[in-house]
Amino acid sequence: MIISHIILKNWKNFRKIEVDLKQRTFIVGPNASGKSNFLDAFRFLRDIAIPGGGLQKAISDRGGVSKMRCLAARQTPEIVIGISLSEYGSKETIWKYEISIKQESRGRRQSYLNYEKVWRGDKLILNRPEDEDKSDKERLSQTYLEQINANREFRDIAKYLEKALYLHIVPQLLKYPVAFAGADLPGDPFGKGFLERLANTPEKTRNIWLKKIDTALRIAVPQLKELHYEDENGKPHLEAIYEHWRPDAGKQREEQFSDGTLRMIGLLWALQEGDGLLLLEEPELSLNAAIISKLPALIYKIQKQKKRQVIMTSHSADLLRDRGVSLHEVLVLSPNKEGTKVEAAANIKEVRAMLDGGMTPGDAILPQTAPQNMEQLLLNI
Amino acid sequence: MMISLPIKLVYEDDLSEAVMKKLLNAFPKKYLISASYNKHGFTAIKRDLKGYNHAARFTPFFVLTDLDQNECPPSLIREWMIFDKQPQLIFRVAVREVESWVMADRYGFAKFAAVAIKHIPDKPDDIHDSKAALFEVIKKSKIKELKEDILPHYPGDRIGPNYNGSLCGFVIQSWNVQRAIQKSPSLKRAFDHLQNFQKQGKK
Numbered sequence: 001m002i003i004s005h006i007i008l009k010n011w012k013n014f015r016k017i018e019v020d021l022k023q024r025t026f027i028v029g030p031n032a033s034g035k036s037n038f039l040d041a042f043r044f045l046r047d048i049a050i051p052g053g054g055l056q057k058a059i060s061d062r063g064g065v066s067k068m069r070c071l072a073a074r075q076t077p078e079i080v081i082g083i084s085l086s087e088y089g090s091k092e093t094i095w096k097y098e099i100s101i102k103q104e105s106r107g108r109r110q111s112y113l114n115y116e117k118v119w120r121g122d123k124l125i126l127n128r129p130e131d132e133d134k135s136d137k138e139r140l141s142q143t144y145l146e147q148i149n150a151n152r153e154f155r156d157i158a159k160y161l162e163k164a165l166y167l168h169i170v171p172q173l174l175k176y177p178v179a180f181a182g183a184d185l186p187g188d189p190f191g192k193g194f195l196e197r198l199a200n201t202p203e204k205t206r207n208i209w210l211k212k213i214d215t216a217l218r219i220a221v222p223q224l225k226e227l228h229y230e231d232e233n234g235k236p237h238l239e240a241i242y243e244h245w246r247p248d249a250g251k252q253r254e255e256q257f258s259d260g261t262l263r264m265i266g267l268l269w270a271l272q273e274g275d276g277l278l279l280l281e282e283p284e285l286s287l288n289a290a291i292i293s294k295l296p297a298l299i300y301k302i303q304k305q306k307k308r309q310v311i312m313t314s315h316s317a318d319l320l321r322d323r324g325v326s327l328h329e330v331l332v333l334s335p336n337k338e339g340t341k342v343e344a345a346a347n348i349k350e351v352r353a354m355l356d357g358g359m360t361p362g363d364a365i366l367p368q369t370a371p372q373n374m375e376q377l378l379l380n381i
Numbered sequence: 382m383m384i385s386l387p388i389k390l391v392y393e394d395d396l397s398e399a400v401m402k403k404l405l406n407a408f409p410k411k412y413l414i415s416a417s418y419n420k421h422g423f424t425a426i427k428r429d430l431k432g433y434n435h436a437a438r439f440t441p442f443f444v445l446t447d448l449d450q451n452e453c454p455p456s457l458i459r460e461w462m463i464f465d466k467q468p469q470l471i472f473r474v475a476v477r478e479v480e481s482w483v484m485a486d487r488y489g490f491a492k493f494a495a496v497a498i499k500h501i502p503d504k505p506d507d508i509h510d511s512k513a514a515l516f517e518v519i520k521k522s523k524i525k526e527l528k529e530d531i532l533p534h535y536p537g538d539r540i541g542p543n544y545n546g547s548l549c550g551f552v553i554q555s556w557n558v559q560r561a562i563q564k565s566p567s568l569k570r571a572f573d574h575l576q577n578f579q580k581q582g583k584k
Contacts (some may be wrong), residue, residue, distance in 0.1 A: 024542070300542040306527070320423045323394070324542045328535040334476065352537060360421050 002309035003042070003277060004093065009080035009100075010073040012037035022329045023088060024300060025256060025311045026320065032248030034340045035313035038333070039279045042079050042164055042311070044068075045097075045145075047186065049161035053322045054146040055101075056111065062184065063101040064135050065111045071085030072339035078114045085160065087305035095120060097157050099143060112140040118154045126266050127152055163276025169194065169266035171286070173260040195254065198229055198269075199236035208351055213268040214240075216298075220291050221261055224252075225239025238265065248375050260286035267295075271302040271310075278303075280312035284319050294316040296325050315369075327351060385413035386579065391433055392443040393422055394510070395545035397479045399552040401445055407558045412575075415440070423447060425459050430472075437467035438481050441505060441578070444471065445571075447478040471574060476567035478511035483548060485565035486557045488510065491550045494522045512540070 008014040013034030023189050027035045040062075047058035062068050069079060082098030098113035118126035126144060133139045144150035151158050161262055173180055177192050186194060198206060206229055215225040223364045230237040230253075242252040254262065263286050270278060271355035283299075284292045296319060303310050314320070320330065327346035345351050345365050354364035388405070392398050398417060405412040418433075420426045423446050433442045452459040454474040462472065475482050484490050485505045493496040500521055508514045519531045530543035541547075562569040 290417075290419070297543045297546045301546065321538050322545070324544050326533075326535045326538045326542070328538075346535070346537060355537070355539070358422050358424065363421070 001156075002087040002088050004091070005043065005084035007080060007082035007098065008038075008041055010070040010077065011041055011081060012068060012070060013333075013335065013340040014038070014342070015070050015072045017340070019342045019344065020330060021309070021311065021331075022326075023301065023309055024296070024324065024329050024331045026296075027333065028312065028315070028320075028365060029340070029367050030335065030371060033333040033335045033369075035333060036281060038342070039166065039281065039311065039313060039332075042161075042279055043166050043275060044085065045081065045161045046164040048143055048146050048164075049158040050186075051162070055113070055143045056141060059101070059111050064109075065101060068101075070339050072337065085157065087310070090378045093119075093121065095154065095157050097145070097154070099145075110141065112137065113143060115292060116143050116351075118157070118187075119155070120146075129336070152349060156250070160276065163272060163274055164275055164279065165276060166279040166281075167191065167266060167270045168281035169263050171257075171262040174262055175255040175257075194266060194269075195236040195238065197273075198238070199231070201273075208271060209272045209354070212272065213265055216268055217261065217264065218283055219339055220264060220288075221258075222285045224257075224261065225249075227265070242282070244303070249272065258286070259349045260288070260291075264288065264291070271299065275308050277305040278308060278310045280310065282314055282316070283312055284314060284316035289318045293321050295319055296322045300324075315366075316364035317360075317366040320365060321360040323360055325361050327361060329359060332368060334369075383410055384426065385410055386411045386441055388441045389416040389418065389433075389436075390414060390445055391418045391420060391429075391442060391546040393426065393446060393479075395419065395538070396548050396552065397445050397447075399549040400479055400482055400556070401443060402559060404554055405443070405551055406573060407572065408575060412583060417437065423449065430461055431464060434462075434464060434467050437470035441469040441471065443473075443575075445473050445475060445479070448474050448476045448567075461566055465487060471578060473571040473574065475571075476506040476565070477508065480511035480515045480548075481505035482561060482565055482568045483552060483556065484511070484515060485561035485563075485568055486555075488560055489517070489550070489555045489557050493555060494518050494527065495528050496521045503564070506567050517523060527539065551555050 002023055007018045009016050027038055029035050044058050047053045047061065048055050048310045052070045059065060065079065069077060078096065079101045084093045085095040086093055096119035098117045100317050101111060102114045103109055111229040113128060116128040117124060128144065129140060137251065137318065145158050166187060166189050170187055172192050173192040182191060188197065210227055212230060217224050217227055223241065225241045227238065227240040230239045241249050241250055241307050267283055283295055299310050330345035332343050332345050332348065345361065351364045352353055355361065390398060390401050392401060398419065402414065404435055405414065426444065426446050430444065433444060436442060448454060448457060454476065456473055458472065466472065484501055487498055487501040491501050496518060500518055502508055516532060519527060527547060529541065530547040531541045533539065533541055557579060558572065562572045
């Protein structure tokens with residue numbers, strides 16, 4: 001399954017948007033336009049659906065409704081997130097799920113559901129508040145999505161959302177987890193527990209996935225060979241042979257790997273791990289342009305085998321220089337007074353015209369996301 | 382022992398790169414590729430050609446571009462090369478696109494696409510739109526994956542999501558230069574040029 005459509009109202013940067021999503025979707029836009037907040041809408045739904053999660057936890061992990069609400073919001077302060085689900089490669093909607101969240105304006109400032117709706121195809125099968133909700137308002141502090149007793153008819157949606165994976169590897173966190181104390185974040189978004197994830201993967205599977213990564217790394221980082229997993233007194237490590245100009249090649253561990261190598265390993269691992277929605281934050285970081293330009297095709301090849309949706313943010317023209325990237329797959333975010341607008345690049349006439357004239361998607365789209373007064377930067381500092 | 386010539390490649394896309402590498406490999410040990418410049422289209426090649434020509438005073442450069450809708454290779458060269466060409470600059474034009482060169486190995490491409498050889502154009506250099514001709518061949522293929530990879534998915538797309546990956550795979554693994562030069566005169570000229578390049582043992 002994939003999320004084929006999303007509606008956001010008053011969610012962070014977005015006052016009111018509605019847009020189609022493809023199997024592979026690229027989100028581009030200026031800094032602080034809401035790319036990560038767009039991805040966070042999917043993570044929010046996942047946080048509701050995962051065991052041990054739920055609506056209240058998902059809200060409090062984000063600092064409360066007031067931190068989630070759009071600053072441009074006026075008359076309608078409730079937040080709405082709605083998604084449509086389709087089979088991979090099909091346009092037909094099989095499920096729709098939509099929630100609206102409000103916060104009490106006084107008293108405990110409790111967050112509760114304004115409504116929760118589920119459609120199977122076109123048929124509305126859940127429409128809260130129901131009579132019982134009206135007589136017992138506490139019930140509206142939880143979604144049916146998070147309750148096994150209540151979501152039986154649409155558990156497919158919960159199971160699907162639960163599998164969503166978000167990854168934004170911060171190499172320093174992976175190299176020096178001990179130096180970054182504090183509670184681990186749900187879902188390990190920044191790769192701090194990446195090595196534990198490796199350790200918890202069955203050996204056979206782990207070896208198959210690492211072998212694939214090793215094959216890719218030998219091409220991208222030719223000095224690095226024989227990437228493998230090592231367990232040293234119960235502590236998981238990644239190890240590889242690093243060839244240098246001296247005849248005796250040395251062993252290297254994760255803390256000696258380059259940032260680009262680690263991010264590449266993380267990316268290739270995440271693509272293979274699981275088959276749910278994969279959310280990637282700037283997969284191009286720390287990588288050479290020649291590698292970046294191959295990522296869209298690489299992602300396409302791996303996701304196709306698993307029928308898996310990948311949604312990623314990017315600032316990279318190199319990533320979008322592949323003419324195999326369709327303008328229908330690129331969503332352009334543009335902030336304005338009324339909140340950030342979202343538009344498929346295919347709907348922007350001048351971008352289409354530039355491609356007709358022989359330009360690549362990256363060269364046509366990315367300059368549209370650059371700040372307009374950059375010449376002032378050097379003048380004023 | 383023969384010392385390989387270090388050479389740098391300049392090209393429009395991944396498929397051109399794969400073809401150039403295969404061409405150079407046809408002369409074992411003669412060339413050693415030391416850098417690759419993917420220019421993502423002809424505009425940047427045209428813009429930067431003067432720079433590569435300058436640099437060709439010190440090391441050989443092999444530049445490949447598509448003729449596309451220009452009249453003929455000599456007119457394109459006249460228009461682009463508004464300076465004295467360095468002897469170490471190898472500038473070749475694929476007629477009309479590198480896809481024609483790829484299909485020029487008719488036997489190999491028919492096998493790759495799993496179609497009868499009669500469906501592969503017999504005179505690839507005479508095709509007006511090489512990509513469109515290639516799509517026509519792939520549309521006849523019974524291999525679902527090939528269609529998904531190569532044919533455009535959405536309206537307005539020029540190519541499919543793994544167009545380059547899939548066709549590069551063919552070029553690297555199966556494309557036969559000897560068969561291809563018999564069908565494409567522009568490829569044959571490029572091949573001959575690479576064969577004769579610095580043959581007199583000039584250092």
